[in-house]
């Protein structure tokens with residue numbers, strides 16, 4: 001209990017410091033009111049069947065890079081670390097009825113073996129940290145004597161890339177319970193009944209007792225029993241979802257009158273795992289959330305849109321990062337796969353239950369560029385780490401070499417069609433090195449290229465762009 005309170009106090013303090021920092025940077029004033037939020041112009045896409053992918057979003061007109069296509073509030077958000085099954089279910093229960101229906105319409109990967117951690121490929125925070133200026137700096141929390149909780153799966157990525165969380169895997173050995181069928185049930189995968197999609201094993205102890213919300217974590221098996229009428233014991237659930245009638249037919253027609261069976265709970269959890277995005281505010285990757293429209297974006301290893309989170313407006317945004325032609329599918333990248341070969345990307349993506357068929361995954365696709373990207377990334381990583389630890393001096397010759405490597409990397413990424421904010425981070429890295437070796441003009445040019453790329457993915461109203469601008473100004477000064 002005491003630890004819980006400490007955690008809450010610490011989270012409160014951290015939030016306060018973040019706000020303070022944003023205020024210092026002038027971000028709150030510039031972005032808090034609706035006037036400063038970029039509008040979404042005329043509808044640019046429709047939702048329809050995507051061959052072998054369920055549903056997807058397709059352009060209905062030509063779209064220019066940098067256009068904002070989606071701006072939506074997440075249905076709910078939860079801390080990314082230690083997300084609890086019960087918290088997911090509880091958040092679902094707290095949705096308005098129409099939001100619950102929207103949520104339950106989302107597709108999900110029917111889960112398989114147990115105990116896999118949230119780790120879409122083992123990229124460490126160090127591997128994915130930014131070079132310099134694209135992040136809002138964390139002012140840090142004063143030493144209050146409270147140790148940081150261990151960070152699980154900190155997937156902070158270059159230039160704050162926002163990716164969906166990989167779906168968490170549940171035990172599939174035992175099928176239990178029956179889901180309620182909800183109105184307008186159509187997830188574009190008519191072949192899968194809810195019953196077919198839910199297979200999970202539940203521990204005895206939790207199935208029979210009323211466990212506190214915090215004890216059921218994403219990485220634990222879902223509680224329940226083989227009774228179809230088992231009620232998920234979460235505060236408020238009974239009131240919210242237990243039907244006032246036991247009429248089964250009735251239950252099938254109204255989500256509000258659904259019983260929270262174990263399989264419905266599993267569905268809710270699996271939808272979260274398949275569709276939630278990490279919400280990167282440029283400081284931490286502490287939260288994840290589901291945007292019901294963005295959730296319809298399928299994956300491509302050469303994405304044409306970028307999904308981001310604006311921590312001041314609270315919206316998930318999706319912007320075009322390539323020119324898109326009417327009829328094209330809008331695809332985002334679920335993983336940070338720029339420096340990964342097909343087999344490595346495939347291994348990560350299997351967590352969402354599909355094998356990518358994008359052009360970069362097609363048989364015969366020449367992987368030499370990705371190989372070069374991979375080796376250059378590894379090469380510049382060493383310098384990046386040294387620069388991040390400000391006390392380590394990097395010899396000028398090495399910095400010269402790194403500028404060359406980074407420029408090559410940027411060219412390779414562009415040629416490969418990887419035009420998301422990762423590319424901006426490479427420009428910022430090169431700019432930083434140029435500044436250090438007294439090449440200010442080049443640094444300035446690289447800084448503005450990076451900024452342009454960042455804007456394309458995030459939009460000017462995103463605090464990450466403000467922070468980059470701020471850092472750029474400081475560099476120049």
Ligand SMILES: C[S@@+](CC[C@H](N)C(=O)[O-])C[C@H]1O[C@@H](n2cnc3c(N)ncnc32)[C@H](O)[C@@H]1O
Pocket residue numbers: 052053054055056106107108109187188274275295296297298299300352353354355356357358
């Ligand atoms: C976040 S949802 C995307 C929207 C989903 N297609 C739908 O119908 O709602 C993720 C799921 O979509 C499917 N998916 C996404 N990208 C895909 C791709 N490139 N190829 C095949 N299936 C894909 C997978 O089933 C995955 O678990």
